[in-house]
Amino acid sequence: MGVCRRHLxxxxxxxxxxxxxxxxxxxxxxxxxxxxxxxxNNLRNWTKSIFSNPxxxxxxxxxxxxxxNGRIYKLSLSNLSLKxxxxxxxxxxxxxxxxxxxxxxxxxxxPPDLQSNSAAARVVGEVIxx
Ligand SMILES: *[C@@H]1O[C@H](CO)[C@@H](O)[C@H](O)[C@H]1NC(C)=O
Ligand SMILES: *[C@@H]1O[C@H](CO)[C@@H](O)[C@H](O)[C@H]1NC(C)=O
Ligand SMILES: *[C@@H]1O[C@H](CO)[C@@H](O)[C@H](O)[C@H]1NC(C)=O
Numbered sequence: 395m396g397v398c399r400r401h402l403x404x405x406x407x408x409x410x411x412x413x414x415x416x417x418x419x420x421x422x423x424x425x426x427x428x429x430x431x432x433x434x435n436n437l438r439n440w441t442k443s444i445f446s447n448p449x450x451x452x453x454x455x456x457x458x459x460x461x462x463n464g465r466i467y468k469l470s471l472s473n474l475s476l477k478x479x480x481x482x483x484x485x486x487x488x489x490x491x492x493x494x495x496x497x498x499x500x501x502x503x504x505p506p507d508l509q510s511n512s513a514a515a516r517v518v519g520e521v522i523x524x
Contacts, residue, residue, distance in 0.1 A: 425483030465489035
């Protein structure tokens with residue numbers, strides 16, 4: 395019983411440490427929010443303090459984000475009157491599988507660093523259509 399409980403505790407600690415905020419996701423979100431402007435303040439809770447810990451398992455505190463295993467997995471940011479460009483640091487969201495920025499005013503080329511990340515480039519190309 396005692397041994398069993400100690401194993402559970404170790405498993406819980408391991409779980410906590412593996413679901414801690416990912417520095418790559420934090421960098422990705424910080425740069426993405428800097429490269430986008432949000433004139434209607436639709437992304438009210440896209441703040442640096444949430445970027446430092448955006449995921450709780452599969453739940454995200456960030457509007458439009460979905461997480462998987464504590465990592466950013468999907469960003470659904472369509473029709474939010476966003477302007478600007480896509481930061482090359484989006485490639486730092488290495489678990490990102492889907493990015494939806496449809497019906498915004500995103501301009502500019504797909505950053506070269508994303509083109510070398512085939513999953514992200516495919517996602518971006520599909521959604522924005524350039
Ligand atoms: C962030 O905003 C979204 C949409 O308004 C909301 O569903 C979510 O609960 C907010 N999260 C926090 C942590 O305030
Ligand atoms: C986009 O958002 C506006 C304002 O919230 C809404 O009126 C419109 O129906 C939305 N368009 C689409 C395609 O979802
Ligand atoms: C993060 O993005 C920058 C800019 O694109 C890139 O130079 C760097 O290699 C990326 N790091 C990771 C871990 O993807």
